[in-house]
Amino acid sequence: MTRVVLYTGKGGVGKTTLSAAAAVAAAERGRRTLVMSTDPAHSLGDVLAVEVTPGSPQRLADRLWVEHIDARQLLERSWGAVQDYLSGVLSSAGVDSVSAEELTVLPGAEEVLSLLEVRDKVRTGDYDLVILDCAPTAETLRLLALPEALDWYMRRIWPFERRVVSALRAPLSKAARMPMPDSGVLDAVERLHHDLGQVREVLTSDSASVRLVLTPDSVVLAEARRTLTSLSLYGYRVDGALANRVFPAGRDRWRAGWVKAQQERLRSARDDLDPVPVLTVPYLPAEPVGLADLAALAEDVYPQGDPLALPPVEPPLGLERLGDQIVLVLRLPLAVKGDVDLAERGNELIVTVGSYRRVLALPGALQRYRIAGAGLADGVMRVRFLPRDGGRRS
Numbered sequence: 503m504t505r506v507v508l509y510t511g512k513g514g515v516g517k518t519t520l521s522a523a524a525a526v527a528a529a530e531r532g533r534r535t536l537v538m539s540t541d542p543a544h545s546l547g548d549v550l551a552v553e554v555t556p557g558s559p560q561r562l563a564d565r566l567w568v569e570h571i572d573a574r575q576l577l578e579r580s581w582g583a584v585q586d587y588l589s590g591v592l593s594s595a596g597v598d599s600v601s602a603e604e605l606t607v608l609p610g611a612e613e614v615l616s617l618l619e620v621r622d623k624v625r626t627g628d629y630d631l632v633i634l635d636c637a638p639t640a641e642t643l644r645l646l647a648l649p650e651a652l653d654w655y656m657r658r659i660w661p662f663e664r665r666v667v668s669a670l671r672a673p674l675s676k677a678a679r680m681p682m683p684d685s686g687v688l689d690a691v692e693r694l695h696h697d698l699g700q701v702r703e704v705l706t707s708d709s710a711s712v713r714l715v716l717t718p719d720s721v722v723l724a725e726a727r728r729t730l731t732s733l734s735l736y737g738y739r740v741d742g743a744l745a746n747r748v749f750p751a752g753r754d755r756w757r758a759g760w761v762k763a764q765q766e767r768l769r770s771a772r773d774d775l776d777p778v779p780v781l782t783v784p785y786l787p788a789e790p791v792g793l794a795d796l797a798a799l800a801e802d803v804y805p806q807g808d809p810l811a812l813p814p815v816e817p818p819l820g821l822e823r824l825g826d827q828i829v830l831v832l833r834l835p836l837a838v839k840g841d842v843d844l845a846e847r848g849n850e851l852i853v854t855v856g857s858y859r860r861v862l863a864l865p866g867a868l869q870r871y872r873i874a875g876a877g878l879a880d881g882v883m884r885v886r887f888l889p890r891d892g893g894r895r896s
């Protein structure tokens with residue numbers, strides 16, 4: 503199985519540099535490694551000191567490939583039909599074609615499609631490791647939740663809408679002079695939904711993990727904490743945090759001041775993110791660029807210099823049996839009671855943490871059970887279920 507590692511974090515903290523460093527080190531340790539990025543600024547190429555043409559993997563060294571995902575092209579391929587349809591609707595409503603084109607750009611769609619590219623690369627079996635240099639945190643998070651959100655929509659509303667739409671297409675188009683979506687559009691949406699479900703499967707499997715890149719600054723750390731909670735909410739495993747740009751000790755007052763402040767923040771990072779290991783990356787005297795610099799960096803950061811040496815982590819969601827009860831356990835590190843809300847709707851459990859929400863379809867095993875109680879302690883939510891018939895079976 504191909505291992506997948508995602509590096510995410512706030513803007514400018516070092517995601518691209520650390521993704522590239524991990525790739526170089528993994529390839530040197532004998533793994534066929536592909537490092538990918540969607541950044542239109544092409545900084546992955548800059549960090550590796552190579553010219554990268556977007557669209558396909560490019561070989562850099564033994565067992566090492568790099569790819570700049572050409573998100574525009576992917577967008578055209580899988581979303582083109584939908585976009586054309588939407589422009590049609592807008593222009594029939596009197597919107598000029600240039601504005602129509604701008605309005606049909608889905609925010610975040612390029613990132614989502616780049617995740618499809620990750621799934622495709624995993625499927626080829628050509629690589630032992632695929633590393634993705636992700637967009638800054640908030641964006642990525644929302645996107646990672648998308649397959650599931652879409653899943654809910656597709657199960658509930660879509661089949662109904664699709665029926666209505668096909669029944670109404672001809673009469674409505676005529677009456678409203680507005681193009682109705684044809685089957686190409688409907689198919690494109692269904693295909694995307696199916697694809698995203700598969701992406702989610704790849705990214706939440708036990709061969710995938712996410713790493714939080716941060717710097718020892720209070721604002722960055724606060725965001726990393728929130729990210730850890732919400733990644734767990736959505737079922738992604740975080741197996742490490744990398745604290746980048748840590749000042750080495752020195753004598754002058756300016757440096758001593760920073761070193762002290764950073765050490766304090768690193769201590770709180772370790773306390774807060776525990777049990778996620780926090781690795782430190784020194785602030786180097788120059789920008790790490792090129793294979794040699796990146797290899798040296800990884801050597802310094804990971805245990806035995808191996809980016810895959812971090813211990814595997816449990817999935818955030820699990821079921822435990824307790825007598826005749828079943829307990830659904832959802833790890834929500836750092837979440838506090840006031841932030842978490844739980845609701846039951848049919849066979850679904852809706853968990854809200856701050857501004858993030860997950861609709862969990864209850865596993866088959868729980869469908870004949872009812873919620874008997876729920877609690878949150880030490881960053882773990884436990885929902886207790888009892889059999890509906892009180893445990894007696896005739």
Ligand SMILES: Nc1ncnc2c1ncn2[C@@H]1O[C@H](COP(=O)(O)OP(=O)(O)OP(=O)(O)O)[C@@H](O)[C@H]1O
Nearest residue numbers: 513514515516517518519747784785786788789790
């Ligand atoms: N440990 C380090 N020591 C010195 N310079 C570093 C270190 N880590 C990163 N840098 C430099 O910091 C800058 C930002 O790093 P990088 O591009 O990897 O961040 P990023 O998180 O990918 O940014 P963006 O959010 O813009 O994609 C680069 O110039 C990089 O060379």
Ligand SMILES: [Mg+2]
Nearest residue numbers: 517518541545
């Ligand atoms: Mg970057």
